[in-house]
Structures are given as C-alpha cells and as structure tokens.
Amino acid sequence: MLTSHRGQPSPLGSTLHEQGVNFAVYAPAATQMQLCLFDQSGHSEIAKVTMYRHEGGLWSVFVSPLRAGTLYGYRADGAYAPEKGLLFNQNKLLLDPYCKDFQGEFTWSERHFCHLPVGTLNESDNAVDMPKSSVTDIARYDGQRPNVPWSKTLIYECHVRGATKHCDFVPKSLRGKFLGLSHSNFIAHLASLGVTTVELLPCHAFISEQFLTTKGLKNYWGYNSLSFFVPHKAFLVEGQISEFQQMVRAFHLAGIEVILDVVYNHTAEGGLDGPTLSLKGLNNTGYYRMVGEQAHYINDTGCGNTLNIDDPFTLKLVMDSLRYWVEYMGVDGFRFDLATILARTEHGFNSQHSFLQAIAQDPVLSKVKLIAEPWDVGPGGYQLGGFPSPWREWNDKYRDTVRRFWRGDAGTLSELAKRVHGSHELFEHNQRGPLNSVNFITSHDGFTLADWVSYEQKHNFANGEENRDGHSENISFNCGIEGQTEQAHILALRHQIQKSALITLMMSKGVPMLAAGSEIAHSQQGNNNAYCQDNEINWLSWPQNISERLTQNRRLKKDWDDDEESALCALIAQLQEIRCHYAIFHHPFYIHTQDERFNISWFNKDAHPMSEGDWHDSNNKTLIYMLTDTLRKQNLLVILHAGSDDVEAKLPAIPGVVWQLSLSSVHPTETIEKSQQTQSLSAHSAWVYQSHNEDLKND
Secondary structure: OOEEEOOOOOOOEEEEOOOOEEEEEEOOOOOEEEEEEEOOOOOOEEEEEEOEEOHHHEEEEEEEOOOOOOEEEEEEEOOEEHHHOEEOOOOOOEOOOOOOEEEOOOOOOHHHOOEOOOOOEOOOOOHHHOOEEEOOOOOOOOOOOOOOOHHHOOEEEEOHHHHHOOOOOOOHHHOOOHHHHOOHHHHHHHHHHOOOEEEEOOOEOEOOOHHHHOOOOOOOOOOOEOOOOOEOHHHOOOOOOHHHHHHHHHHHHOOOEEEEEEOOOOOOOOOOOOOOOOHHHHHHHHHEOEEOOOOEEOOOOOOOOOEOOOOHHHHHHHHHHHHHHHHOOOOOEEEEOOHHHHHEEOOEEOOOOHHHHHHHHOOOHHHOEEEEOOOOOOOOOOOOOOOOOOOEEEEHHHHHHHHHHHHOOOOOHHHHHHHHOOOHHHHHHHOOOHHHEEEOOOOOOOOOHHHHOOOOOOOOHHHOOOOOOOOOOOOOOOOOOOOOOOOHHHHHHHHHHHHHHHHHHHOOOOEEEEEOOHHHOOOOOOOOOHHHOOOOOOOOOOOHHHHHHHHOOOOOOOOOOOOHHHHHHHHHHHHHHHHHHOHHHOOOOOOOOOOOOEEEEEEOOOOOEOOHHHHOOOOOOEEEEEEEEOOOOEEEEEEEEOOOOOEEEEOOOOOOEEEEEEEEOOOOOEEOOOOOOEEEEOOOEEEEEEEEEHHHHHO
C-alpha cells in the first residue's frame, strides 16, 4: 500500500531513497500539482498523489514504497488564459523536466494540444500517447578522462546513427547505436585518422515534428529536444541509459573525448499552436521568452519557441542538465547550438550574460570543452568572436574564405591569410588566441566535402519542400558537371581539390573539425539540408577496403593505394601527425612579428616577401607561408595554389637547409635536393614541405 507525505523541494526531479522516492517540480503559477503513477507497462494509471506546495513555486511529495523503474508523470492545474501565457490543463500528462529516463514512445495526436483551436480548452487526456518518466538509480561516471588539450585537438563531428548504420565492420545489432559508435573497429578507424574528440549531433531525447511525420519523414539530426537529461532512446540497444556511459568509457580508454551538440535554445513544444508536453504545462511564461500583452512567443530559433535563460529556474535547468552529462554520463564538453540565444537578454546579446557567468564560475563546467555556434536568426544574432574566454567558436568565416579560395574566386588571398593565421581580428580583441577558432570546411549542415566540389545547386527535393529549403549560396562548384559523373578527369579534379582543402584545414592555426564522411568522400546527392533524411543520404557508406584494413588492425598510412577514400584517410592521418609534431600549432597566442621562438613568413611565387601589391593583386591565387620554430630549428612550408593553370614557384632559401616535400594533393612524396629550387605547382594543388639540415641530408 502506498503512503505519501510532504517531501523535499530539492533536488528537482525524482530521487530514490531507501524508503521510497522524493518527487519535486517547479510550477509557480499552478493551483494544484498531481503525481500520477503508472504500472510497469506504462499503459494504466494506478494512482494520483496530490503534491505539497513550498515557497518559491516548488512542489514535492515523498511516496513509499517505490523503487527504481517506477513510471510516473505530472498533471498541473491552474488558470487557462492563453492571452496571458497561462496554459494549465490537468488533462495533459507532463514529462518531468528532470527525469533521467522514460519508457514508451511519443505518438503524435490531437490529445497533446492544450487547446483546439486556441481559446478552446482541449479536455482529451494525452497519457496514452506520452512516454512515462522513470525513476532511475544511475551511478556517477568513474572513468578516466583523456583531457586532450585544445592545442592537440582534432574534432570529428558525427551522427550516432548515420556513422555506423551501414558500417560492415561493426556488428549488425550495434549499428546506428551508441555501442556501435564505440565498437573497437570504429574507434580504430577514428584513432587511425588521429581524431582526439568526437562531437556527437544531439543525443538528448528528441522527437520528429508533426509536419515531418505527416510526410513520412523524420527529424534525423535531432535538434528538437523532448528531454534535457534522457539519452535518445532509439540509440540504445537494450533501452538501458547506462549504454551511453559504456560508449563514453570505451572512447576514453582509447584516449578519445566525447563532446555533445546540445540544444538549449528551444524545445519540441513549439509555439502557441504546439503540443503541451512538459515545460509549457508547468511554467510557460517562465521557461519560454514572451513578448507583448498577448504573451506571444519570441521565435529567435525559427522553431516556434525560445528558451528563457534569463529566468533563474530555466537557467538552473540548463546548468543542472550540463552538470549531469559531465558528472554522470562522463562527457568532456559541449557544442551549443545557436549559442547566442543563451546569452541574449531583452536588450540583445551580452557577453557577460548570467549564463556565461554561471558557466565560468561553475567548478565542474568551467573545466570542460565549450564550443559556441555563435549565430542565430534573432536580432543581433551574428556574434562570431563575441564570446569570452575560455569559449571556442565555430568559425564560418574560415569556412567561407577557404571555399572561395579553392573555388578560384579573385581577391581572396589576404582574407585567406587571416584565416590560416587563426582569425586574429575576430578573437584577439578580448584576450583570446588562435585556438579559440574552430576551423571547418564542412559540417552536418550544408554540402558534404565531396558534394562541395560536385554540385553548384542544392538538390533538396527529397525533403518535400519543392527545393525551397536550405541555403542557395553554398560557395560550391561542380568542376564542370553537376552531380555524379564517370568522367575520369572530373573525378580526379574533385578528388584533388578535396585533398587541397583538407591540407588547408589541417595546416591552419586553430582547432580543426572534420565532418564525418569527409575521409571517405561521402555524398548526400546534393542535399544541403538533410536534417529529415534517415536513410542512405545521411548514412555513411563505408568502402570495403577500409573494413579489411581495420579488421587487420592496420594503421592508415601513405602506402595505401591512391583511390579516393583511402587516400583521404591517409592524408588526414599524416596531416595530424605533422600538426602534433610542430609546436607552432600549439602556441596559444597570435604571432604578428618575430618573437623569441615562433615566426610566420609570407612569400610570393619568386620566394620574395609578400608586398602590398602582391596582397592586393586580385589575380594572385597562390599563398605561400612558412612557419618557423627557432628553438627546435623547425621550418614548415605550405603552398596553396588555387589557380586553374600550372605555375612555377621558388622555395624560400634558408642557409644550411633543404626542403623535403612531405605531402601534396598531387604527388605522394618527392624530395627537393637543393634550396631555392623551382617547383611546378599544378592547378588546384596544395603542398607541404619540411626543412632538413643539409649536412644531415648529405650523410
């Protein structure tokens, strides 16, 4: 027989004790709160327990005897006044915002809507279509973290499902799951590339929008959160949330960090015409940003609502969620989707926002990796370079400049130099350095690396919006033919430019990020907004030769055949080795003039220092720079030639030193025996040379 009494208002959520479970929830404007308990099937509601009110809008109840696995939900009663933002409806079963697990599938139905239409209270009970919150007893993560410094970080952005769904070197039962991603063979592939950090697209439990399900599509990317604590259930093999911890532990044992792409800017509840699933039914006007006397939702996300981080309990929810994923699930950091929203007040973006201050002083979160996507569609939404230390930021100016350069656009040279130097004009103003720039050429959003050189137009018809969605300007080019082709010279050119772009990325100062599939030339068939494609468009198609080498535990090396996939893998591995070998890539500050140890020198094709005329020559499409470490007597020379014609270039002369070609996008290896030798640069090519002592070379 169940008994209940007044519980504790903290911590929020369900807390398991020896005698039972304490439940606590925040609903300041509710007139009554009920805890609803369900049988183990989740289909039958077996008890309603009235909760006790505390000061500050908190409610609690302690129920015994209950145990881990108990299924429950909340019902909130109060005023229904949409014009004031009050949407209380006791007919709606609400997911606990703090639940760590739930059972059952979410099913779209009219029962989820608070009103049909707006102003007409919907008295349909939605419990049958809602997942039920579950009491958990999960232990803190106790694995050893790699703690990779930013200076040695190589990020691999990937989707849990898409990375292994078609991966024949991962057991079939694990494909598309957390445990498939952390299978030893997949980890071996990442390690062979030199990847130090995986950045996973949303892993918080999410649902597909109704407008997608009616078209037979799904929200594949996952930017539509249902819960900020529960791992996405479809990524679990046996439904146990501990599988996420197992995945993290496997990555950590291999020395690889795990970063989560998190969505705290909006939720799946949408706007006034959206469903009432959790926050909206508890404290709509507090959890979401409202404007005007009619309490209209601010929609800076383009998804119907915007989370109100200015509210102290919303801020608490986000902070508690972040700490949970670090302390209990073991993650090493976060990439914040539309991060500018999290630091916006009614007066605009604020680099001293309470959210940023809370992170900075938090003893747990201040020590993890923090990456901002520094833009959104709201007012003043573009804030690249505006976040404080120790935040890192996605640098789309780097992406766009590198794309323009390799497309052959005129007048890009000086801008490219800024980007490969770490974008000092963006980050140095507030005491930050090149390692605050996360450099990338492609990400999950937009064309893949292979599609970037294969399509000039988006091909998004499969999304069901008549190709109207997605960006129209992708700074892409098709090398002469739109889309797939069998013409060898076109394929060779596309392959070469992909390699040239990868060399640029890895030989730039900053933190490099690879989009999953770049190493195997994955194509999305020209879809640049594949957020709703849970199929072969997004699932990586792994070449057989990679599978064979992984099963033989062979490291990717430059002795691979020069086919498209293996050559890209080998190239990335070699480039990461060079990055780790040269301390100048680890240097946390910008180098504007020769300092005690490091220097960056810029040359024209005659090996003379770049002049003003060279920098402003719009037809100049060759960038040559040398990175020098005087302490270690290291010199690294990088040549990027985006012109459509071959040109001759002299290599800078350094007394007592000869240049050795380490790699290029054209030839495997070649040795330059004499300094100042003229090198023929093929069109659309990139070259990396390392210096060697001439005496040692002669020996």
